[in-house]
Amino acid sequence: MPSGSTTKLSFTPRAIKQTLNALIQPANLQNDLLYSKLVEQRIQHPYYEGFDLHEARVHALLSLTEEMILSVFNDIREGLYIGHDIPKTRDIALNQINQYAIHAAPVLLEWAFLYYRFVMSKLNISLDDFADAARIHRRTAQRYQADAIQALYLHFTDRELSVRRETQAARIIARLPDSTQLIDRVDILERARELFAKEGTAFVLLAGPSGIGKTAIACQIVRDVVKSRLFDLSLWLEAPSSHKEILQAFQNSIEPNELAHQSNLQLDFIQYSQRYNILLILDDAQFTNDEMAQITHLLAHCCVIMTSLVTYRAHAGVSVLRIGDLNSEYAHAYTHKLATNQGLSTAEANSVAQIVMAEVGGNPSAIQLALGAILGYEQSMPTPFSVLQRFTRENPQILVPLIFLASMGSEGIHRHEVDPIAGVDSSLISENALAFLRRRLFIEYNNQKQLFRMRGSITKQLLSTLQPEDITHRVGQITTFILQRLPILPESSQQKILAAYLSTKWQLYVDLHQLVEQHHMLARRANHTYVWFTNIKRYIDSVNEVSPSILATYAYCLRRLSRFEEAHNACEIAIESAGRDGDFLAMGWGLAELGAVFLSLGAYRKAQEALSRAHDIAMQYHADELYIYVSKFRTRLSLDTGNYAQAQEIIQTLPNHVDILMLQVEVNINMQDWNIATKTLGIIEEAIPNDSGIGHVRFAELNLLRGKLYYEQKLYLGAAEYFRTAASQFEEQSMFLQQGRCLTNAAAALLHTEYIDEAWLLLQQSHGIQLDLGDAVGLQATRTNITFAQQKIDTDSALTLDDDAFDQ
Known part of the structure; x- marks a missing residue:
């Protein structure tokens, strides 16, 4: 099972044994338990605010281990009606062990061994001492020790899985x-x-x-x-x-x-x-x-x-x-609560509830819409579907904001996004429109997140194929209008709208040809590459002639999906078509994508040729967007080929976006500008949003860069810490390719220390992930590290890692 799974644990009973030994003799502990969710949860306590991160993990793990042993041992003693007296001297402890032996309960002696040997380590009770006090053979005591470590491992595993369930549940529920x-x-x-x-x-x-x-x-x-x-x-x-x-x-x-x-x-x-x-x-x-x-x-x-x-x-x-209607009791209680939430008195709410139930019965959606109609001073109580139809006909000016909010999908729109949009076109959204829709219960508002979102049931009815033809036609006109206004909207809104319109439920109302032809360039900034790929392919299959710029975007999608041969062919066709049409900007985009394909394949000379031609076109036609796009790949090419001075020169011409700053840090690291790299990492951290999936990925990338910075400064334990944190963050985002490479990097760092066994475990873990994914680049580095680790274990000599052991 690949270790990218959240349902399988990477630590072993051996890690438990190492932790127990650290209770007796404090050491610079380094094992998988330190990165468990249990430890992560513990170090969030304010007590650990002044600790170094690794120091906090070690302290938290040791205290957790002591608590687990004491908790289980006390439960066992209570079950056998044995007191919990804490031994103040060694003699008292040995006497207690002797008394426990009388009960002839192996589980009691197992946990007693953990308690007296490790939790009460200050009493200095050895394995032989325990065997003598319990009046058992030393070999029997050794068996108790092995069984106790396994029992503690299972207990730790249960607790860890429980915490993971809680963490995952919170994330999914949110x-x-x-x-x-x-x-x-x-x-x-x-x-x-x-x-x-x-x-x-x-x-x-x-x-x-x-x-x-x-x-x-x-x-x-x-x-x-x-x-x-x-x-x-x-x-x-x-x-x-x-x-x-x-x-x-x-x-x-x-x-x-x-x-x-x-x-x-x-x-x-x-x-x-x-x-x-x-x-x-x-x-x-x-x-x-x-x-x-x-x-x-x-x-x-x-x-x-x-x-x-x-x-x-x-x-x-x-x-x-x-699922049927609510019974009359629940339907009345539900209607009453909705009505009182809107400011009605108890008596008024009772009256309204009776009217609503008489008209629409126990359907919750019908109750909501009928109540909205009453509070909006409507005179009749129609069905939910006719409420929406009548509402849109009698309030045509509100249909645009209604559809605009539906276009935002389940992500909705934050309050701080409303004013900028209203400032450029108040017909799309405004505070008045939002207030009106909230009163009618068509949208919901999350006060904690400051988020407006269309109710799912309303969106379903709005886009239903059962709608009358005039409303369907009007919805189509408004989606066309929204697409026309797309360029003036914030990029976050653009991406949410396009993600919705590219989905199947909007296909009836969206002109695919218009969307692809006018907005395909935004695919390069979208998270849903496969959706763009699918729709551009549908577009290409449905037309006789495709513009070279759309072919270049299609090549981008293929490259992102690792379909390099198809991407290469699409680039060649785009470049040839652009040359035939005299569309040199499209040729520039085609060349940029061709260079990116060659770069992914390690064909650096060909990548250099294609990117240089694209760069010349961008400069000649003052195409800023193309220039920035090409420059990112030229910087990456310079980094991959070791030309750090050229990479620095290119970056200095680019704006300070987060992805550019990350490239800048890599240049600084390779040029050993440690202070500048550290300061830039601080700037990046402040610029990353905390409340988005992209933000979480950026933080993982940030920790990866910090690991590289520490590694190059030969601060190997710190580097391993950051790499493992990044691996955990990538795992949470299901980015297992990056997780595997980070684990390899962590192992490469630990191989420079005395923690060879821990490095070996990490390499086995990353090797399994990379085999499952077919990650050739990662496997090459991992196998280099495995060979080196095996040599170091066999010879225990001061070997040095080759450069290709750490290239991720």
């Missing part, structure tokens, strides 16, 4: 796209819990009419499941209609090199799901019965929660839970 209050549904939830508890994997289908609360129930099931199970990958898909969308989301969520069969994504998914634990939530699924049969086969090894309007015919392994 990302749930629906915060709708759950009402009743106790029986449904209990049945779902039974299914997930009984089965290693389970496929639960929540079926029921629109607005009944299926998504809210799915969210609660997720909350329950992640508190008791660990998952390596969790995916939430909205309105999937094909198994290909699941495969696409899977490919977008993991590193391209993790895919063993680039040409057979379905086989990759099945093999991945057999090795790793996957949680899939398919909200508002719209599969055909034939597609459903394929879905159940594809997801046979996954935990699946699916909501749908359709029950589907019986499929093996699928448990169908049908």
Whole structure:
């Protein structure tokens, strides 16, 4: 099992033994337990604020170990009705051991050995002392010692997995796209819990009419499941209609090199799901019965929660839970609470609840919309679908903000983003529009995150194919208008809108040709490369002639997906087409991508030629964006070929973006400008946002750079610390390629110290990851380190690592 999994632990009983020895004789401890989630959690306590990071980890691990031993030992003594007296002298301790032997309980003697030998190490009780006091043979005492270490290892493992479950649960729950209050549904939830508890994997289908609360129930099931199970990958898909969308989301969520069969994504998914634990939530699924049969086969090894309007015919392994209306008691309580939250008195809320229930029954979504209509002084109580239709017809000016918010997807829009957008075009969004939509309960507001977000049920109805033709036409006109205004919006808003419009649920309302032709350049700044690749390929297949600039962007997507041969061909076609059309800027982009392909393949001379030509075009036509793009690759080329002075010269012409500053740090490190590198790392840290996935990746990259800085200064223990922290952060983002390379770097650092055994464990760990991913570059460095480590273990001599042992 690759160690990229969060469900498997990398530490061994040997690490427990090392930790116990450190309790007797303090040493510069270095093992995998120091980087466990248990230790990470402990060092967050204010007590450790003044500690050096490694010192804090060691102190936390030792104190945790003592607490575990004492806690379990006390529980065992209580079960046997033995007191907890703390021995103040060695003689008292030996007498207590003698008394414990009378009980003839091996588990008691095992934990007694850990307690007296390690927790009470100041009493200096040796293995022989323990054997004599317990009146057992020394060999029996040694067996107790081995069993005790294994028992402590298992206890530590249980605690570690528990903390990981808590951490993962918090992360997944925070990302749930629906915060709708759950009402009743106790029986449904209990049945779902039974299914997930009984089965290693389970496929639960929540079926029921629109607005009944299926998504809210799915969210609660997720909350329950992640508190008791660990998952390596969790995916939430909205309105999937094909198994290909699941495969696409899977490919977008993991590193391209993790895919063993680039040409057979379905086989990759099945093999991945057999090795790793996957949680899939398919909200508002719209599969055909034939597609459903394929879905159940594809997801046979996954935990699946699916909501749908359709029950589907019986499929093996699928448990169908049908969701009906709330009963009158719960429906009245829910309506009453919503009404009082809007400022109505108890008597007024009771009156309104009676009216609403008489009109729409126990459907939660219908209750929300009907209540919104009452509070907006509507006179009638129509169904939820007609509420939305009537609302959009009677308030045409609010339809643009409504669709603009829906275009932001589940990420929504933060309050601080509203004013800049309203400042350039108030028709898109404004405080008044937000207040109006909140009063109508069409959007929700998270006060803690300062975040506005469209309610999922409203978005589903807004984009439903059942909408009247005039509303469908109007939605299409507004999406076109939003795309036209895209260039004036902040980049974060641009990316959220494009991510939504490239998804299948918006395809009816978005002109794919217009989107690709006008905005394909933004693919280079997007996180969802595969989505862009899929849509540009659809565009290319549907037109007779493709512009060379779009072909260059297509080549970019292929390169990012590690499809280098196809990317090379696309670049050649783009360059040839651009030359034929006289489009020299497009030729520049094609040459830039060609140079990047050669750079990825290590063909440095060819990369130099292509990037130089692209650079000349950028300079001649004053194309700033192209110039910056090409310069990044020219800097990387200079770094890879050891020309640090040239890399420094190029960087000095570029703006101080975070990615440029990171390149600057690498130059400073290689030129041994330690102080400048340290200061620049501080600037980068302040510039990285804390509340985004990109921010988390940047912090991992930052720790990787710090590790390199320490390594080059021969501060090997500090370097290993940063590399392992970066590896842990990359693992949390499912970036296992980078995780493996960081572990190799940490091992390379430790091989310069006395911690050869720990380096060896890290190398085995990274080697397994890199074999699974097919990471040739990482494997080369790892194998160099393994050879060196083996030599050092065999000869115990002062060997020196070659340069290619650390090149990541």
